[in-house]
Amino acid sequence: MTTDVAPEISTAPAELSYGRTVDRSLVHRAAVSEVFVTDIRPLAEKRVRTAVQLPLTHGYYSDHAQRPAVYDPLLLLESGRQAAMAGSHAHIGLSRGTTMIVDTFRIQLGDLKGLLVGDEPGRLVIDTEYVGRPTRRGRYRKGTVVQRYTLDGTDIGEHEMDVLFLNQHENEVLRHAQRGTPAPLTSEFCDRVGESGFDGEPGAVGRGNPLNVVLSRPVTGAGTVTAEVTPRFDNRALFDHVYDHLPAMTLVEAARQLALLSTGEPAATYATGFEARFSRFAELDDVVTAEAPRIGPGEGRRALPVRFLQDGAEIASVTVTVTSGSAL
Template identity: 70%
Template sequence: MTTQTAPEIPPVPAELSYGRTVERSLVHRAAVSEVFVTDIRSLAARRARAAAQLPLLHGYYSDHLQRPAVYDALLLLESGRQAAIAGAHAHIGLAAGTTMIVDSFRLDLYALKDLLIGPEPGRLSIDTEYIGNATRRGRYRKGKVVQHYRLDGAGVGRHEMDVLFINEHENEVLRHAQRGTPAPLTSDFDIHAPVTDGSGQVEPARVGRANPLNVVLSGAGTDGGQVVAEVTPRLDNRALFDHVYDHLPAMTLVEAARQLALLAAGDPSAVYAVGFEAAFQRFAELDGTVRAVAPRLRPGGVRGEVPVNFVQAGTEIAKVTVTVAFGSEL
């Protein structure tokens, strides 16, 4: 990934509100506490602007050892996902019950200094453009979403993703085509244990965390010039598992990639994730071991990329390249 200059974005209209969150169903979340979008307004045909308030303290997004503290890249990513879904429902006619499946995405954050956490919750605005063609019946089945972020008035990043819009029946057909059998649900597992049989959870500090609940890797080790681990998230981490799933959601794999990248860098207290480029080939099944592999990052103190490959049952199911930056940027 390359660092881009911030584009010019019109100022946030006065009517954009940060006073309360939108209805949780509009962003496909079960818990109000996991909703960050506070407003969504139409700008033009297939363009919308959303407001999101970034919390100063959150059990998952604030649990980082790096100092000075900055807003988590995954918090901005989740805010963008919520803004895209809310805008699709409110302004391009996405029907209730439709699922947005991400095929690939890319997030670039420009400068660490613009992400520093201040004394007040961050006021994020997200401009979203929907690119794609509707069917004769006016339904969108796939397309691209392009977003530009401003945090407290400063341009901080760009996000784009290729997505599929499918209903419940289509999702069942897709899942059956991949598995051949019904998929188990997260509700079938012990919520206090990892979803696979991995042992030896990674110590939180090794992946820049304080709370063991937020560690999603176990059995970490080295294999030549590579760092390897199993993806074993806890189902009682409600930031990652806000409702019942029949697979490991994409955000869980991105978190696993971030944690493995910090392991590969060797000094998680001084390394920040500032970008992701991801492609998902298959669903990460709950009833099989997911293994993550990344090369060691050569020390240098400058931005670098760590490609993380995810393998299940001998097949690559996803690849997430993590861009890491060092505190020297602040």
């Protein structure tokens, strides 16, 4: 994708503030408690710098069996999504009603030691560049978001995603074109609010609270491991508002949990990277199955491909990078 060279801002950006979070509408969140962005500053025409305060404790992002505790890569992924959305509204010119549909993304994090949770909330800085060209009418319909993460002054990783920018009408047209019928909403599925359907201890997928388990009916064979994706819709970290599909973050969490299950050592293995592609929406009214090769225990870093199937077709794939805790 081509892009024009963006002129630099003539003066250096002011120091980032960590005093309070931004308006929740900027990051498309219903709950203020789920907003992590605290400041946004322009660096150039298509570049922004964002401050994010990483919480020390969170019911979803801190619920992990691994010790010592590190910042959850999905928390960093969510922080990148929020930074991209906030910057696009505040400085790139996207309207508040725009939906960002992720096509592909890649996040790779460095040394586990750089992700260790300290005594105070982490101060994350995300530099975001928007790559793409507007239409003749000045609208951005698709593009690439490139981000660099710095935590407490140390570079910890990079994130890149290809996205579509759709208004509400365009999103509804796309959903109807794929389904042919109106999509149901998470609010209509009362049976998905309650006890977890996982057949085993949450620790088998690296979790402590059953609320955060998104898999059920796992089957471990000689060379593969499979499970159904069945998140609880009352998990407000994953379902902060009503959806008409399983969001990308839920599938990434499912991939992480299946990867940890595959290793057989969930308490001694960390997820440190994801590379994902989403080809269709994960519908709510049909079973979504995740499958991956069984890799067993191991040292160092390894990549585990996870496929998501619905109605016999692959709808998404997420490759999970897992790292042995011996690196700490």
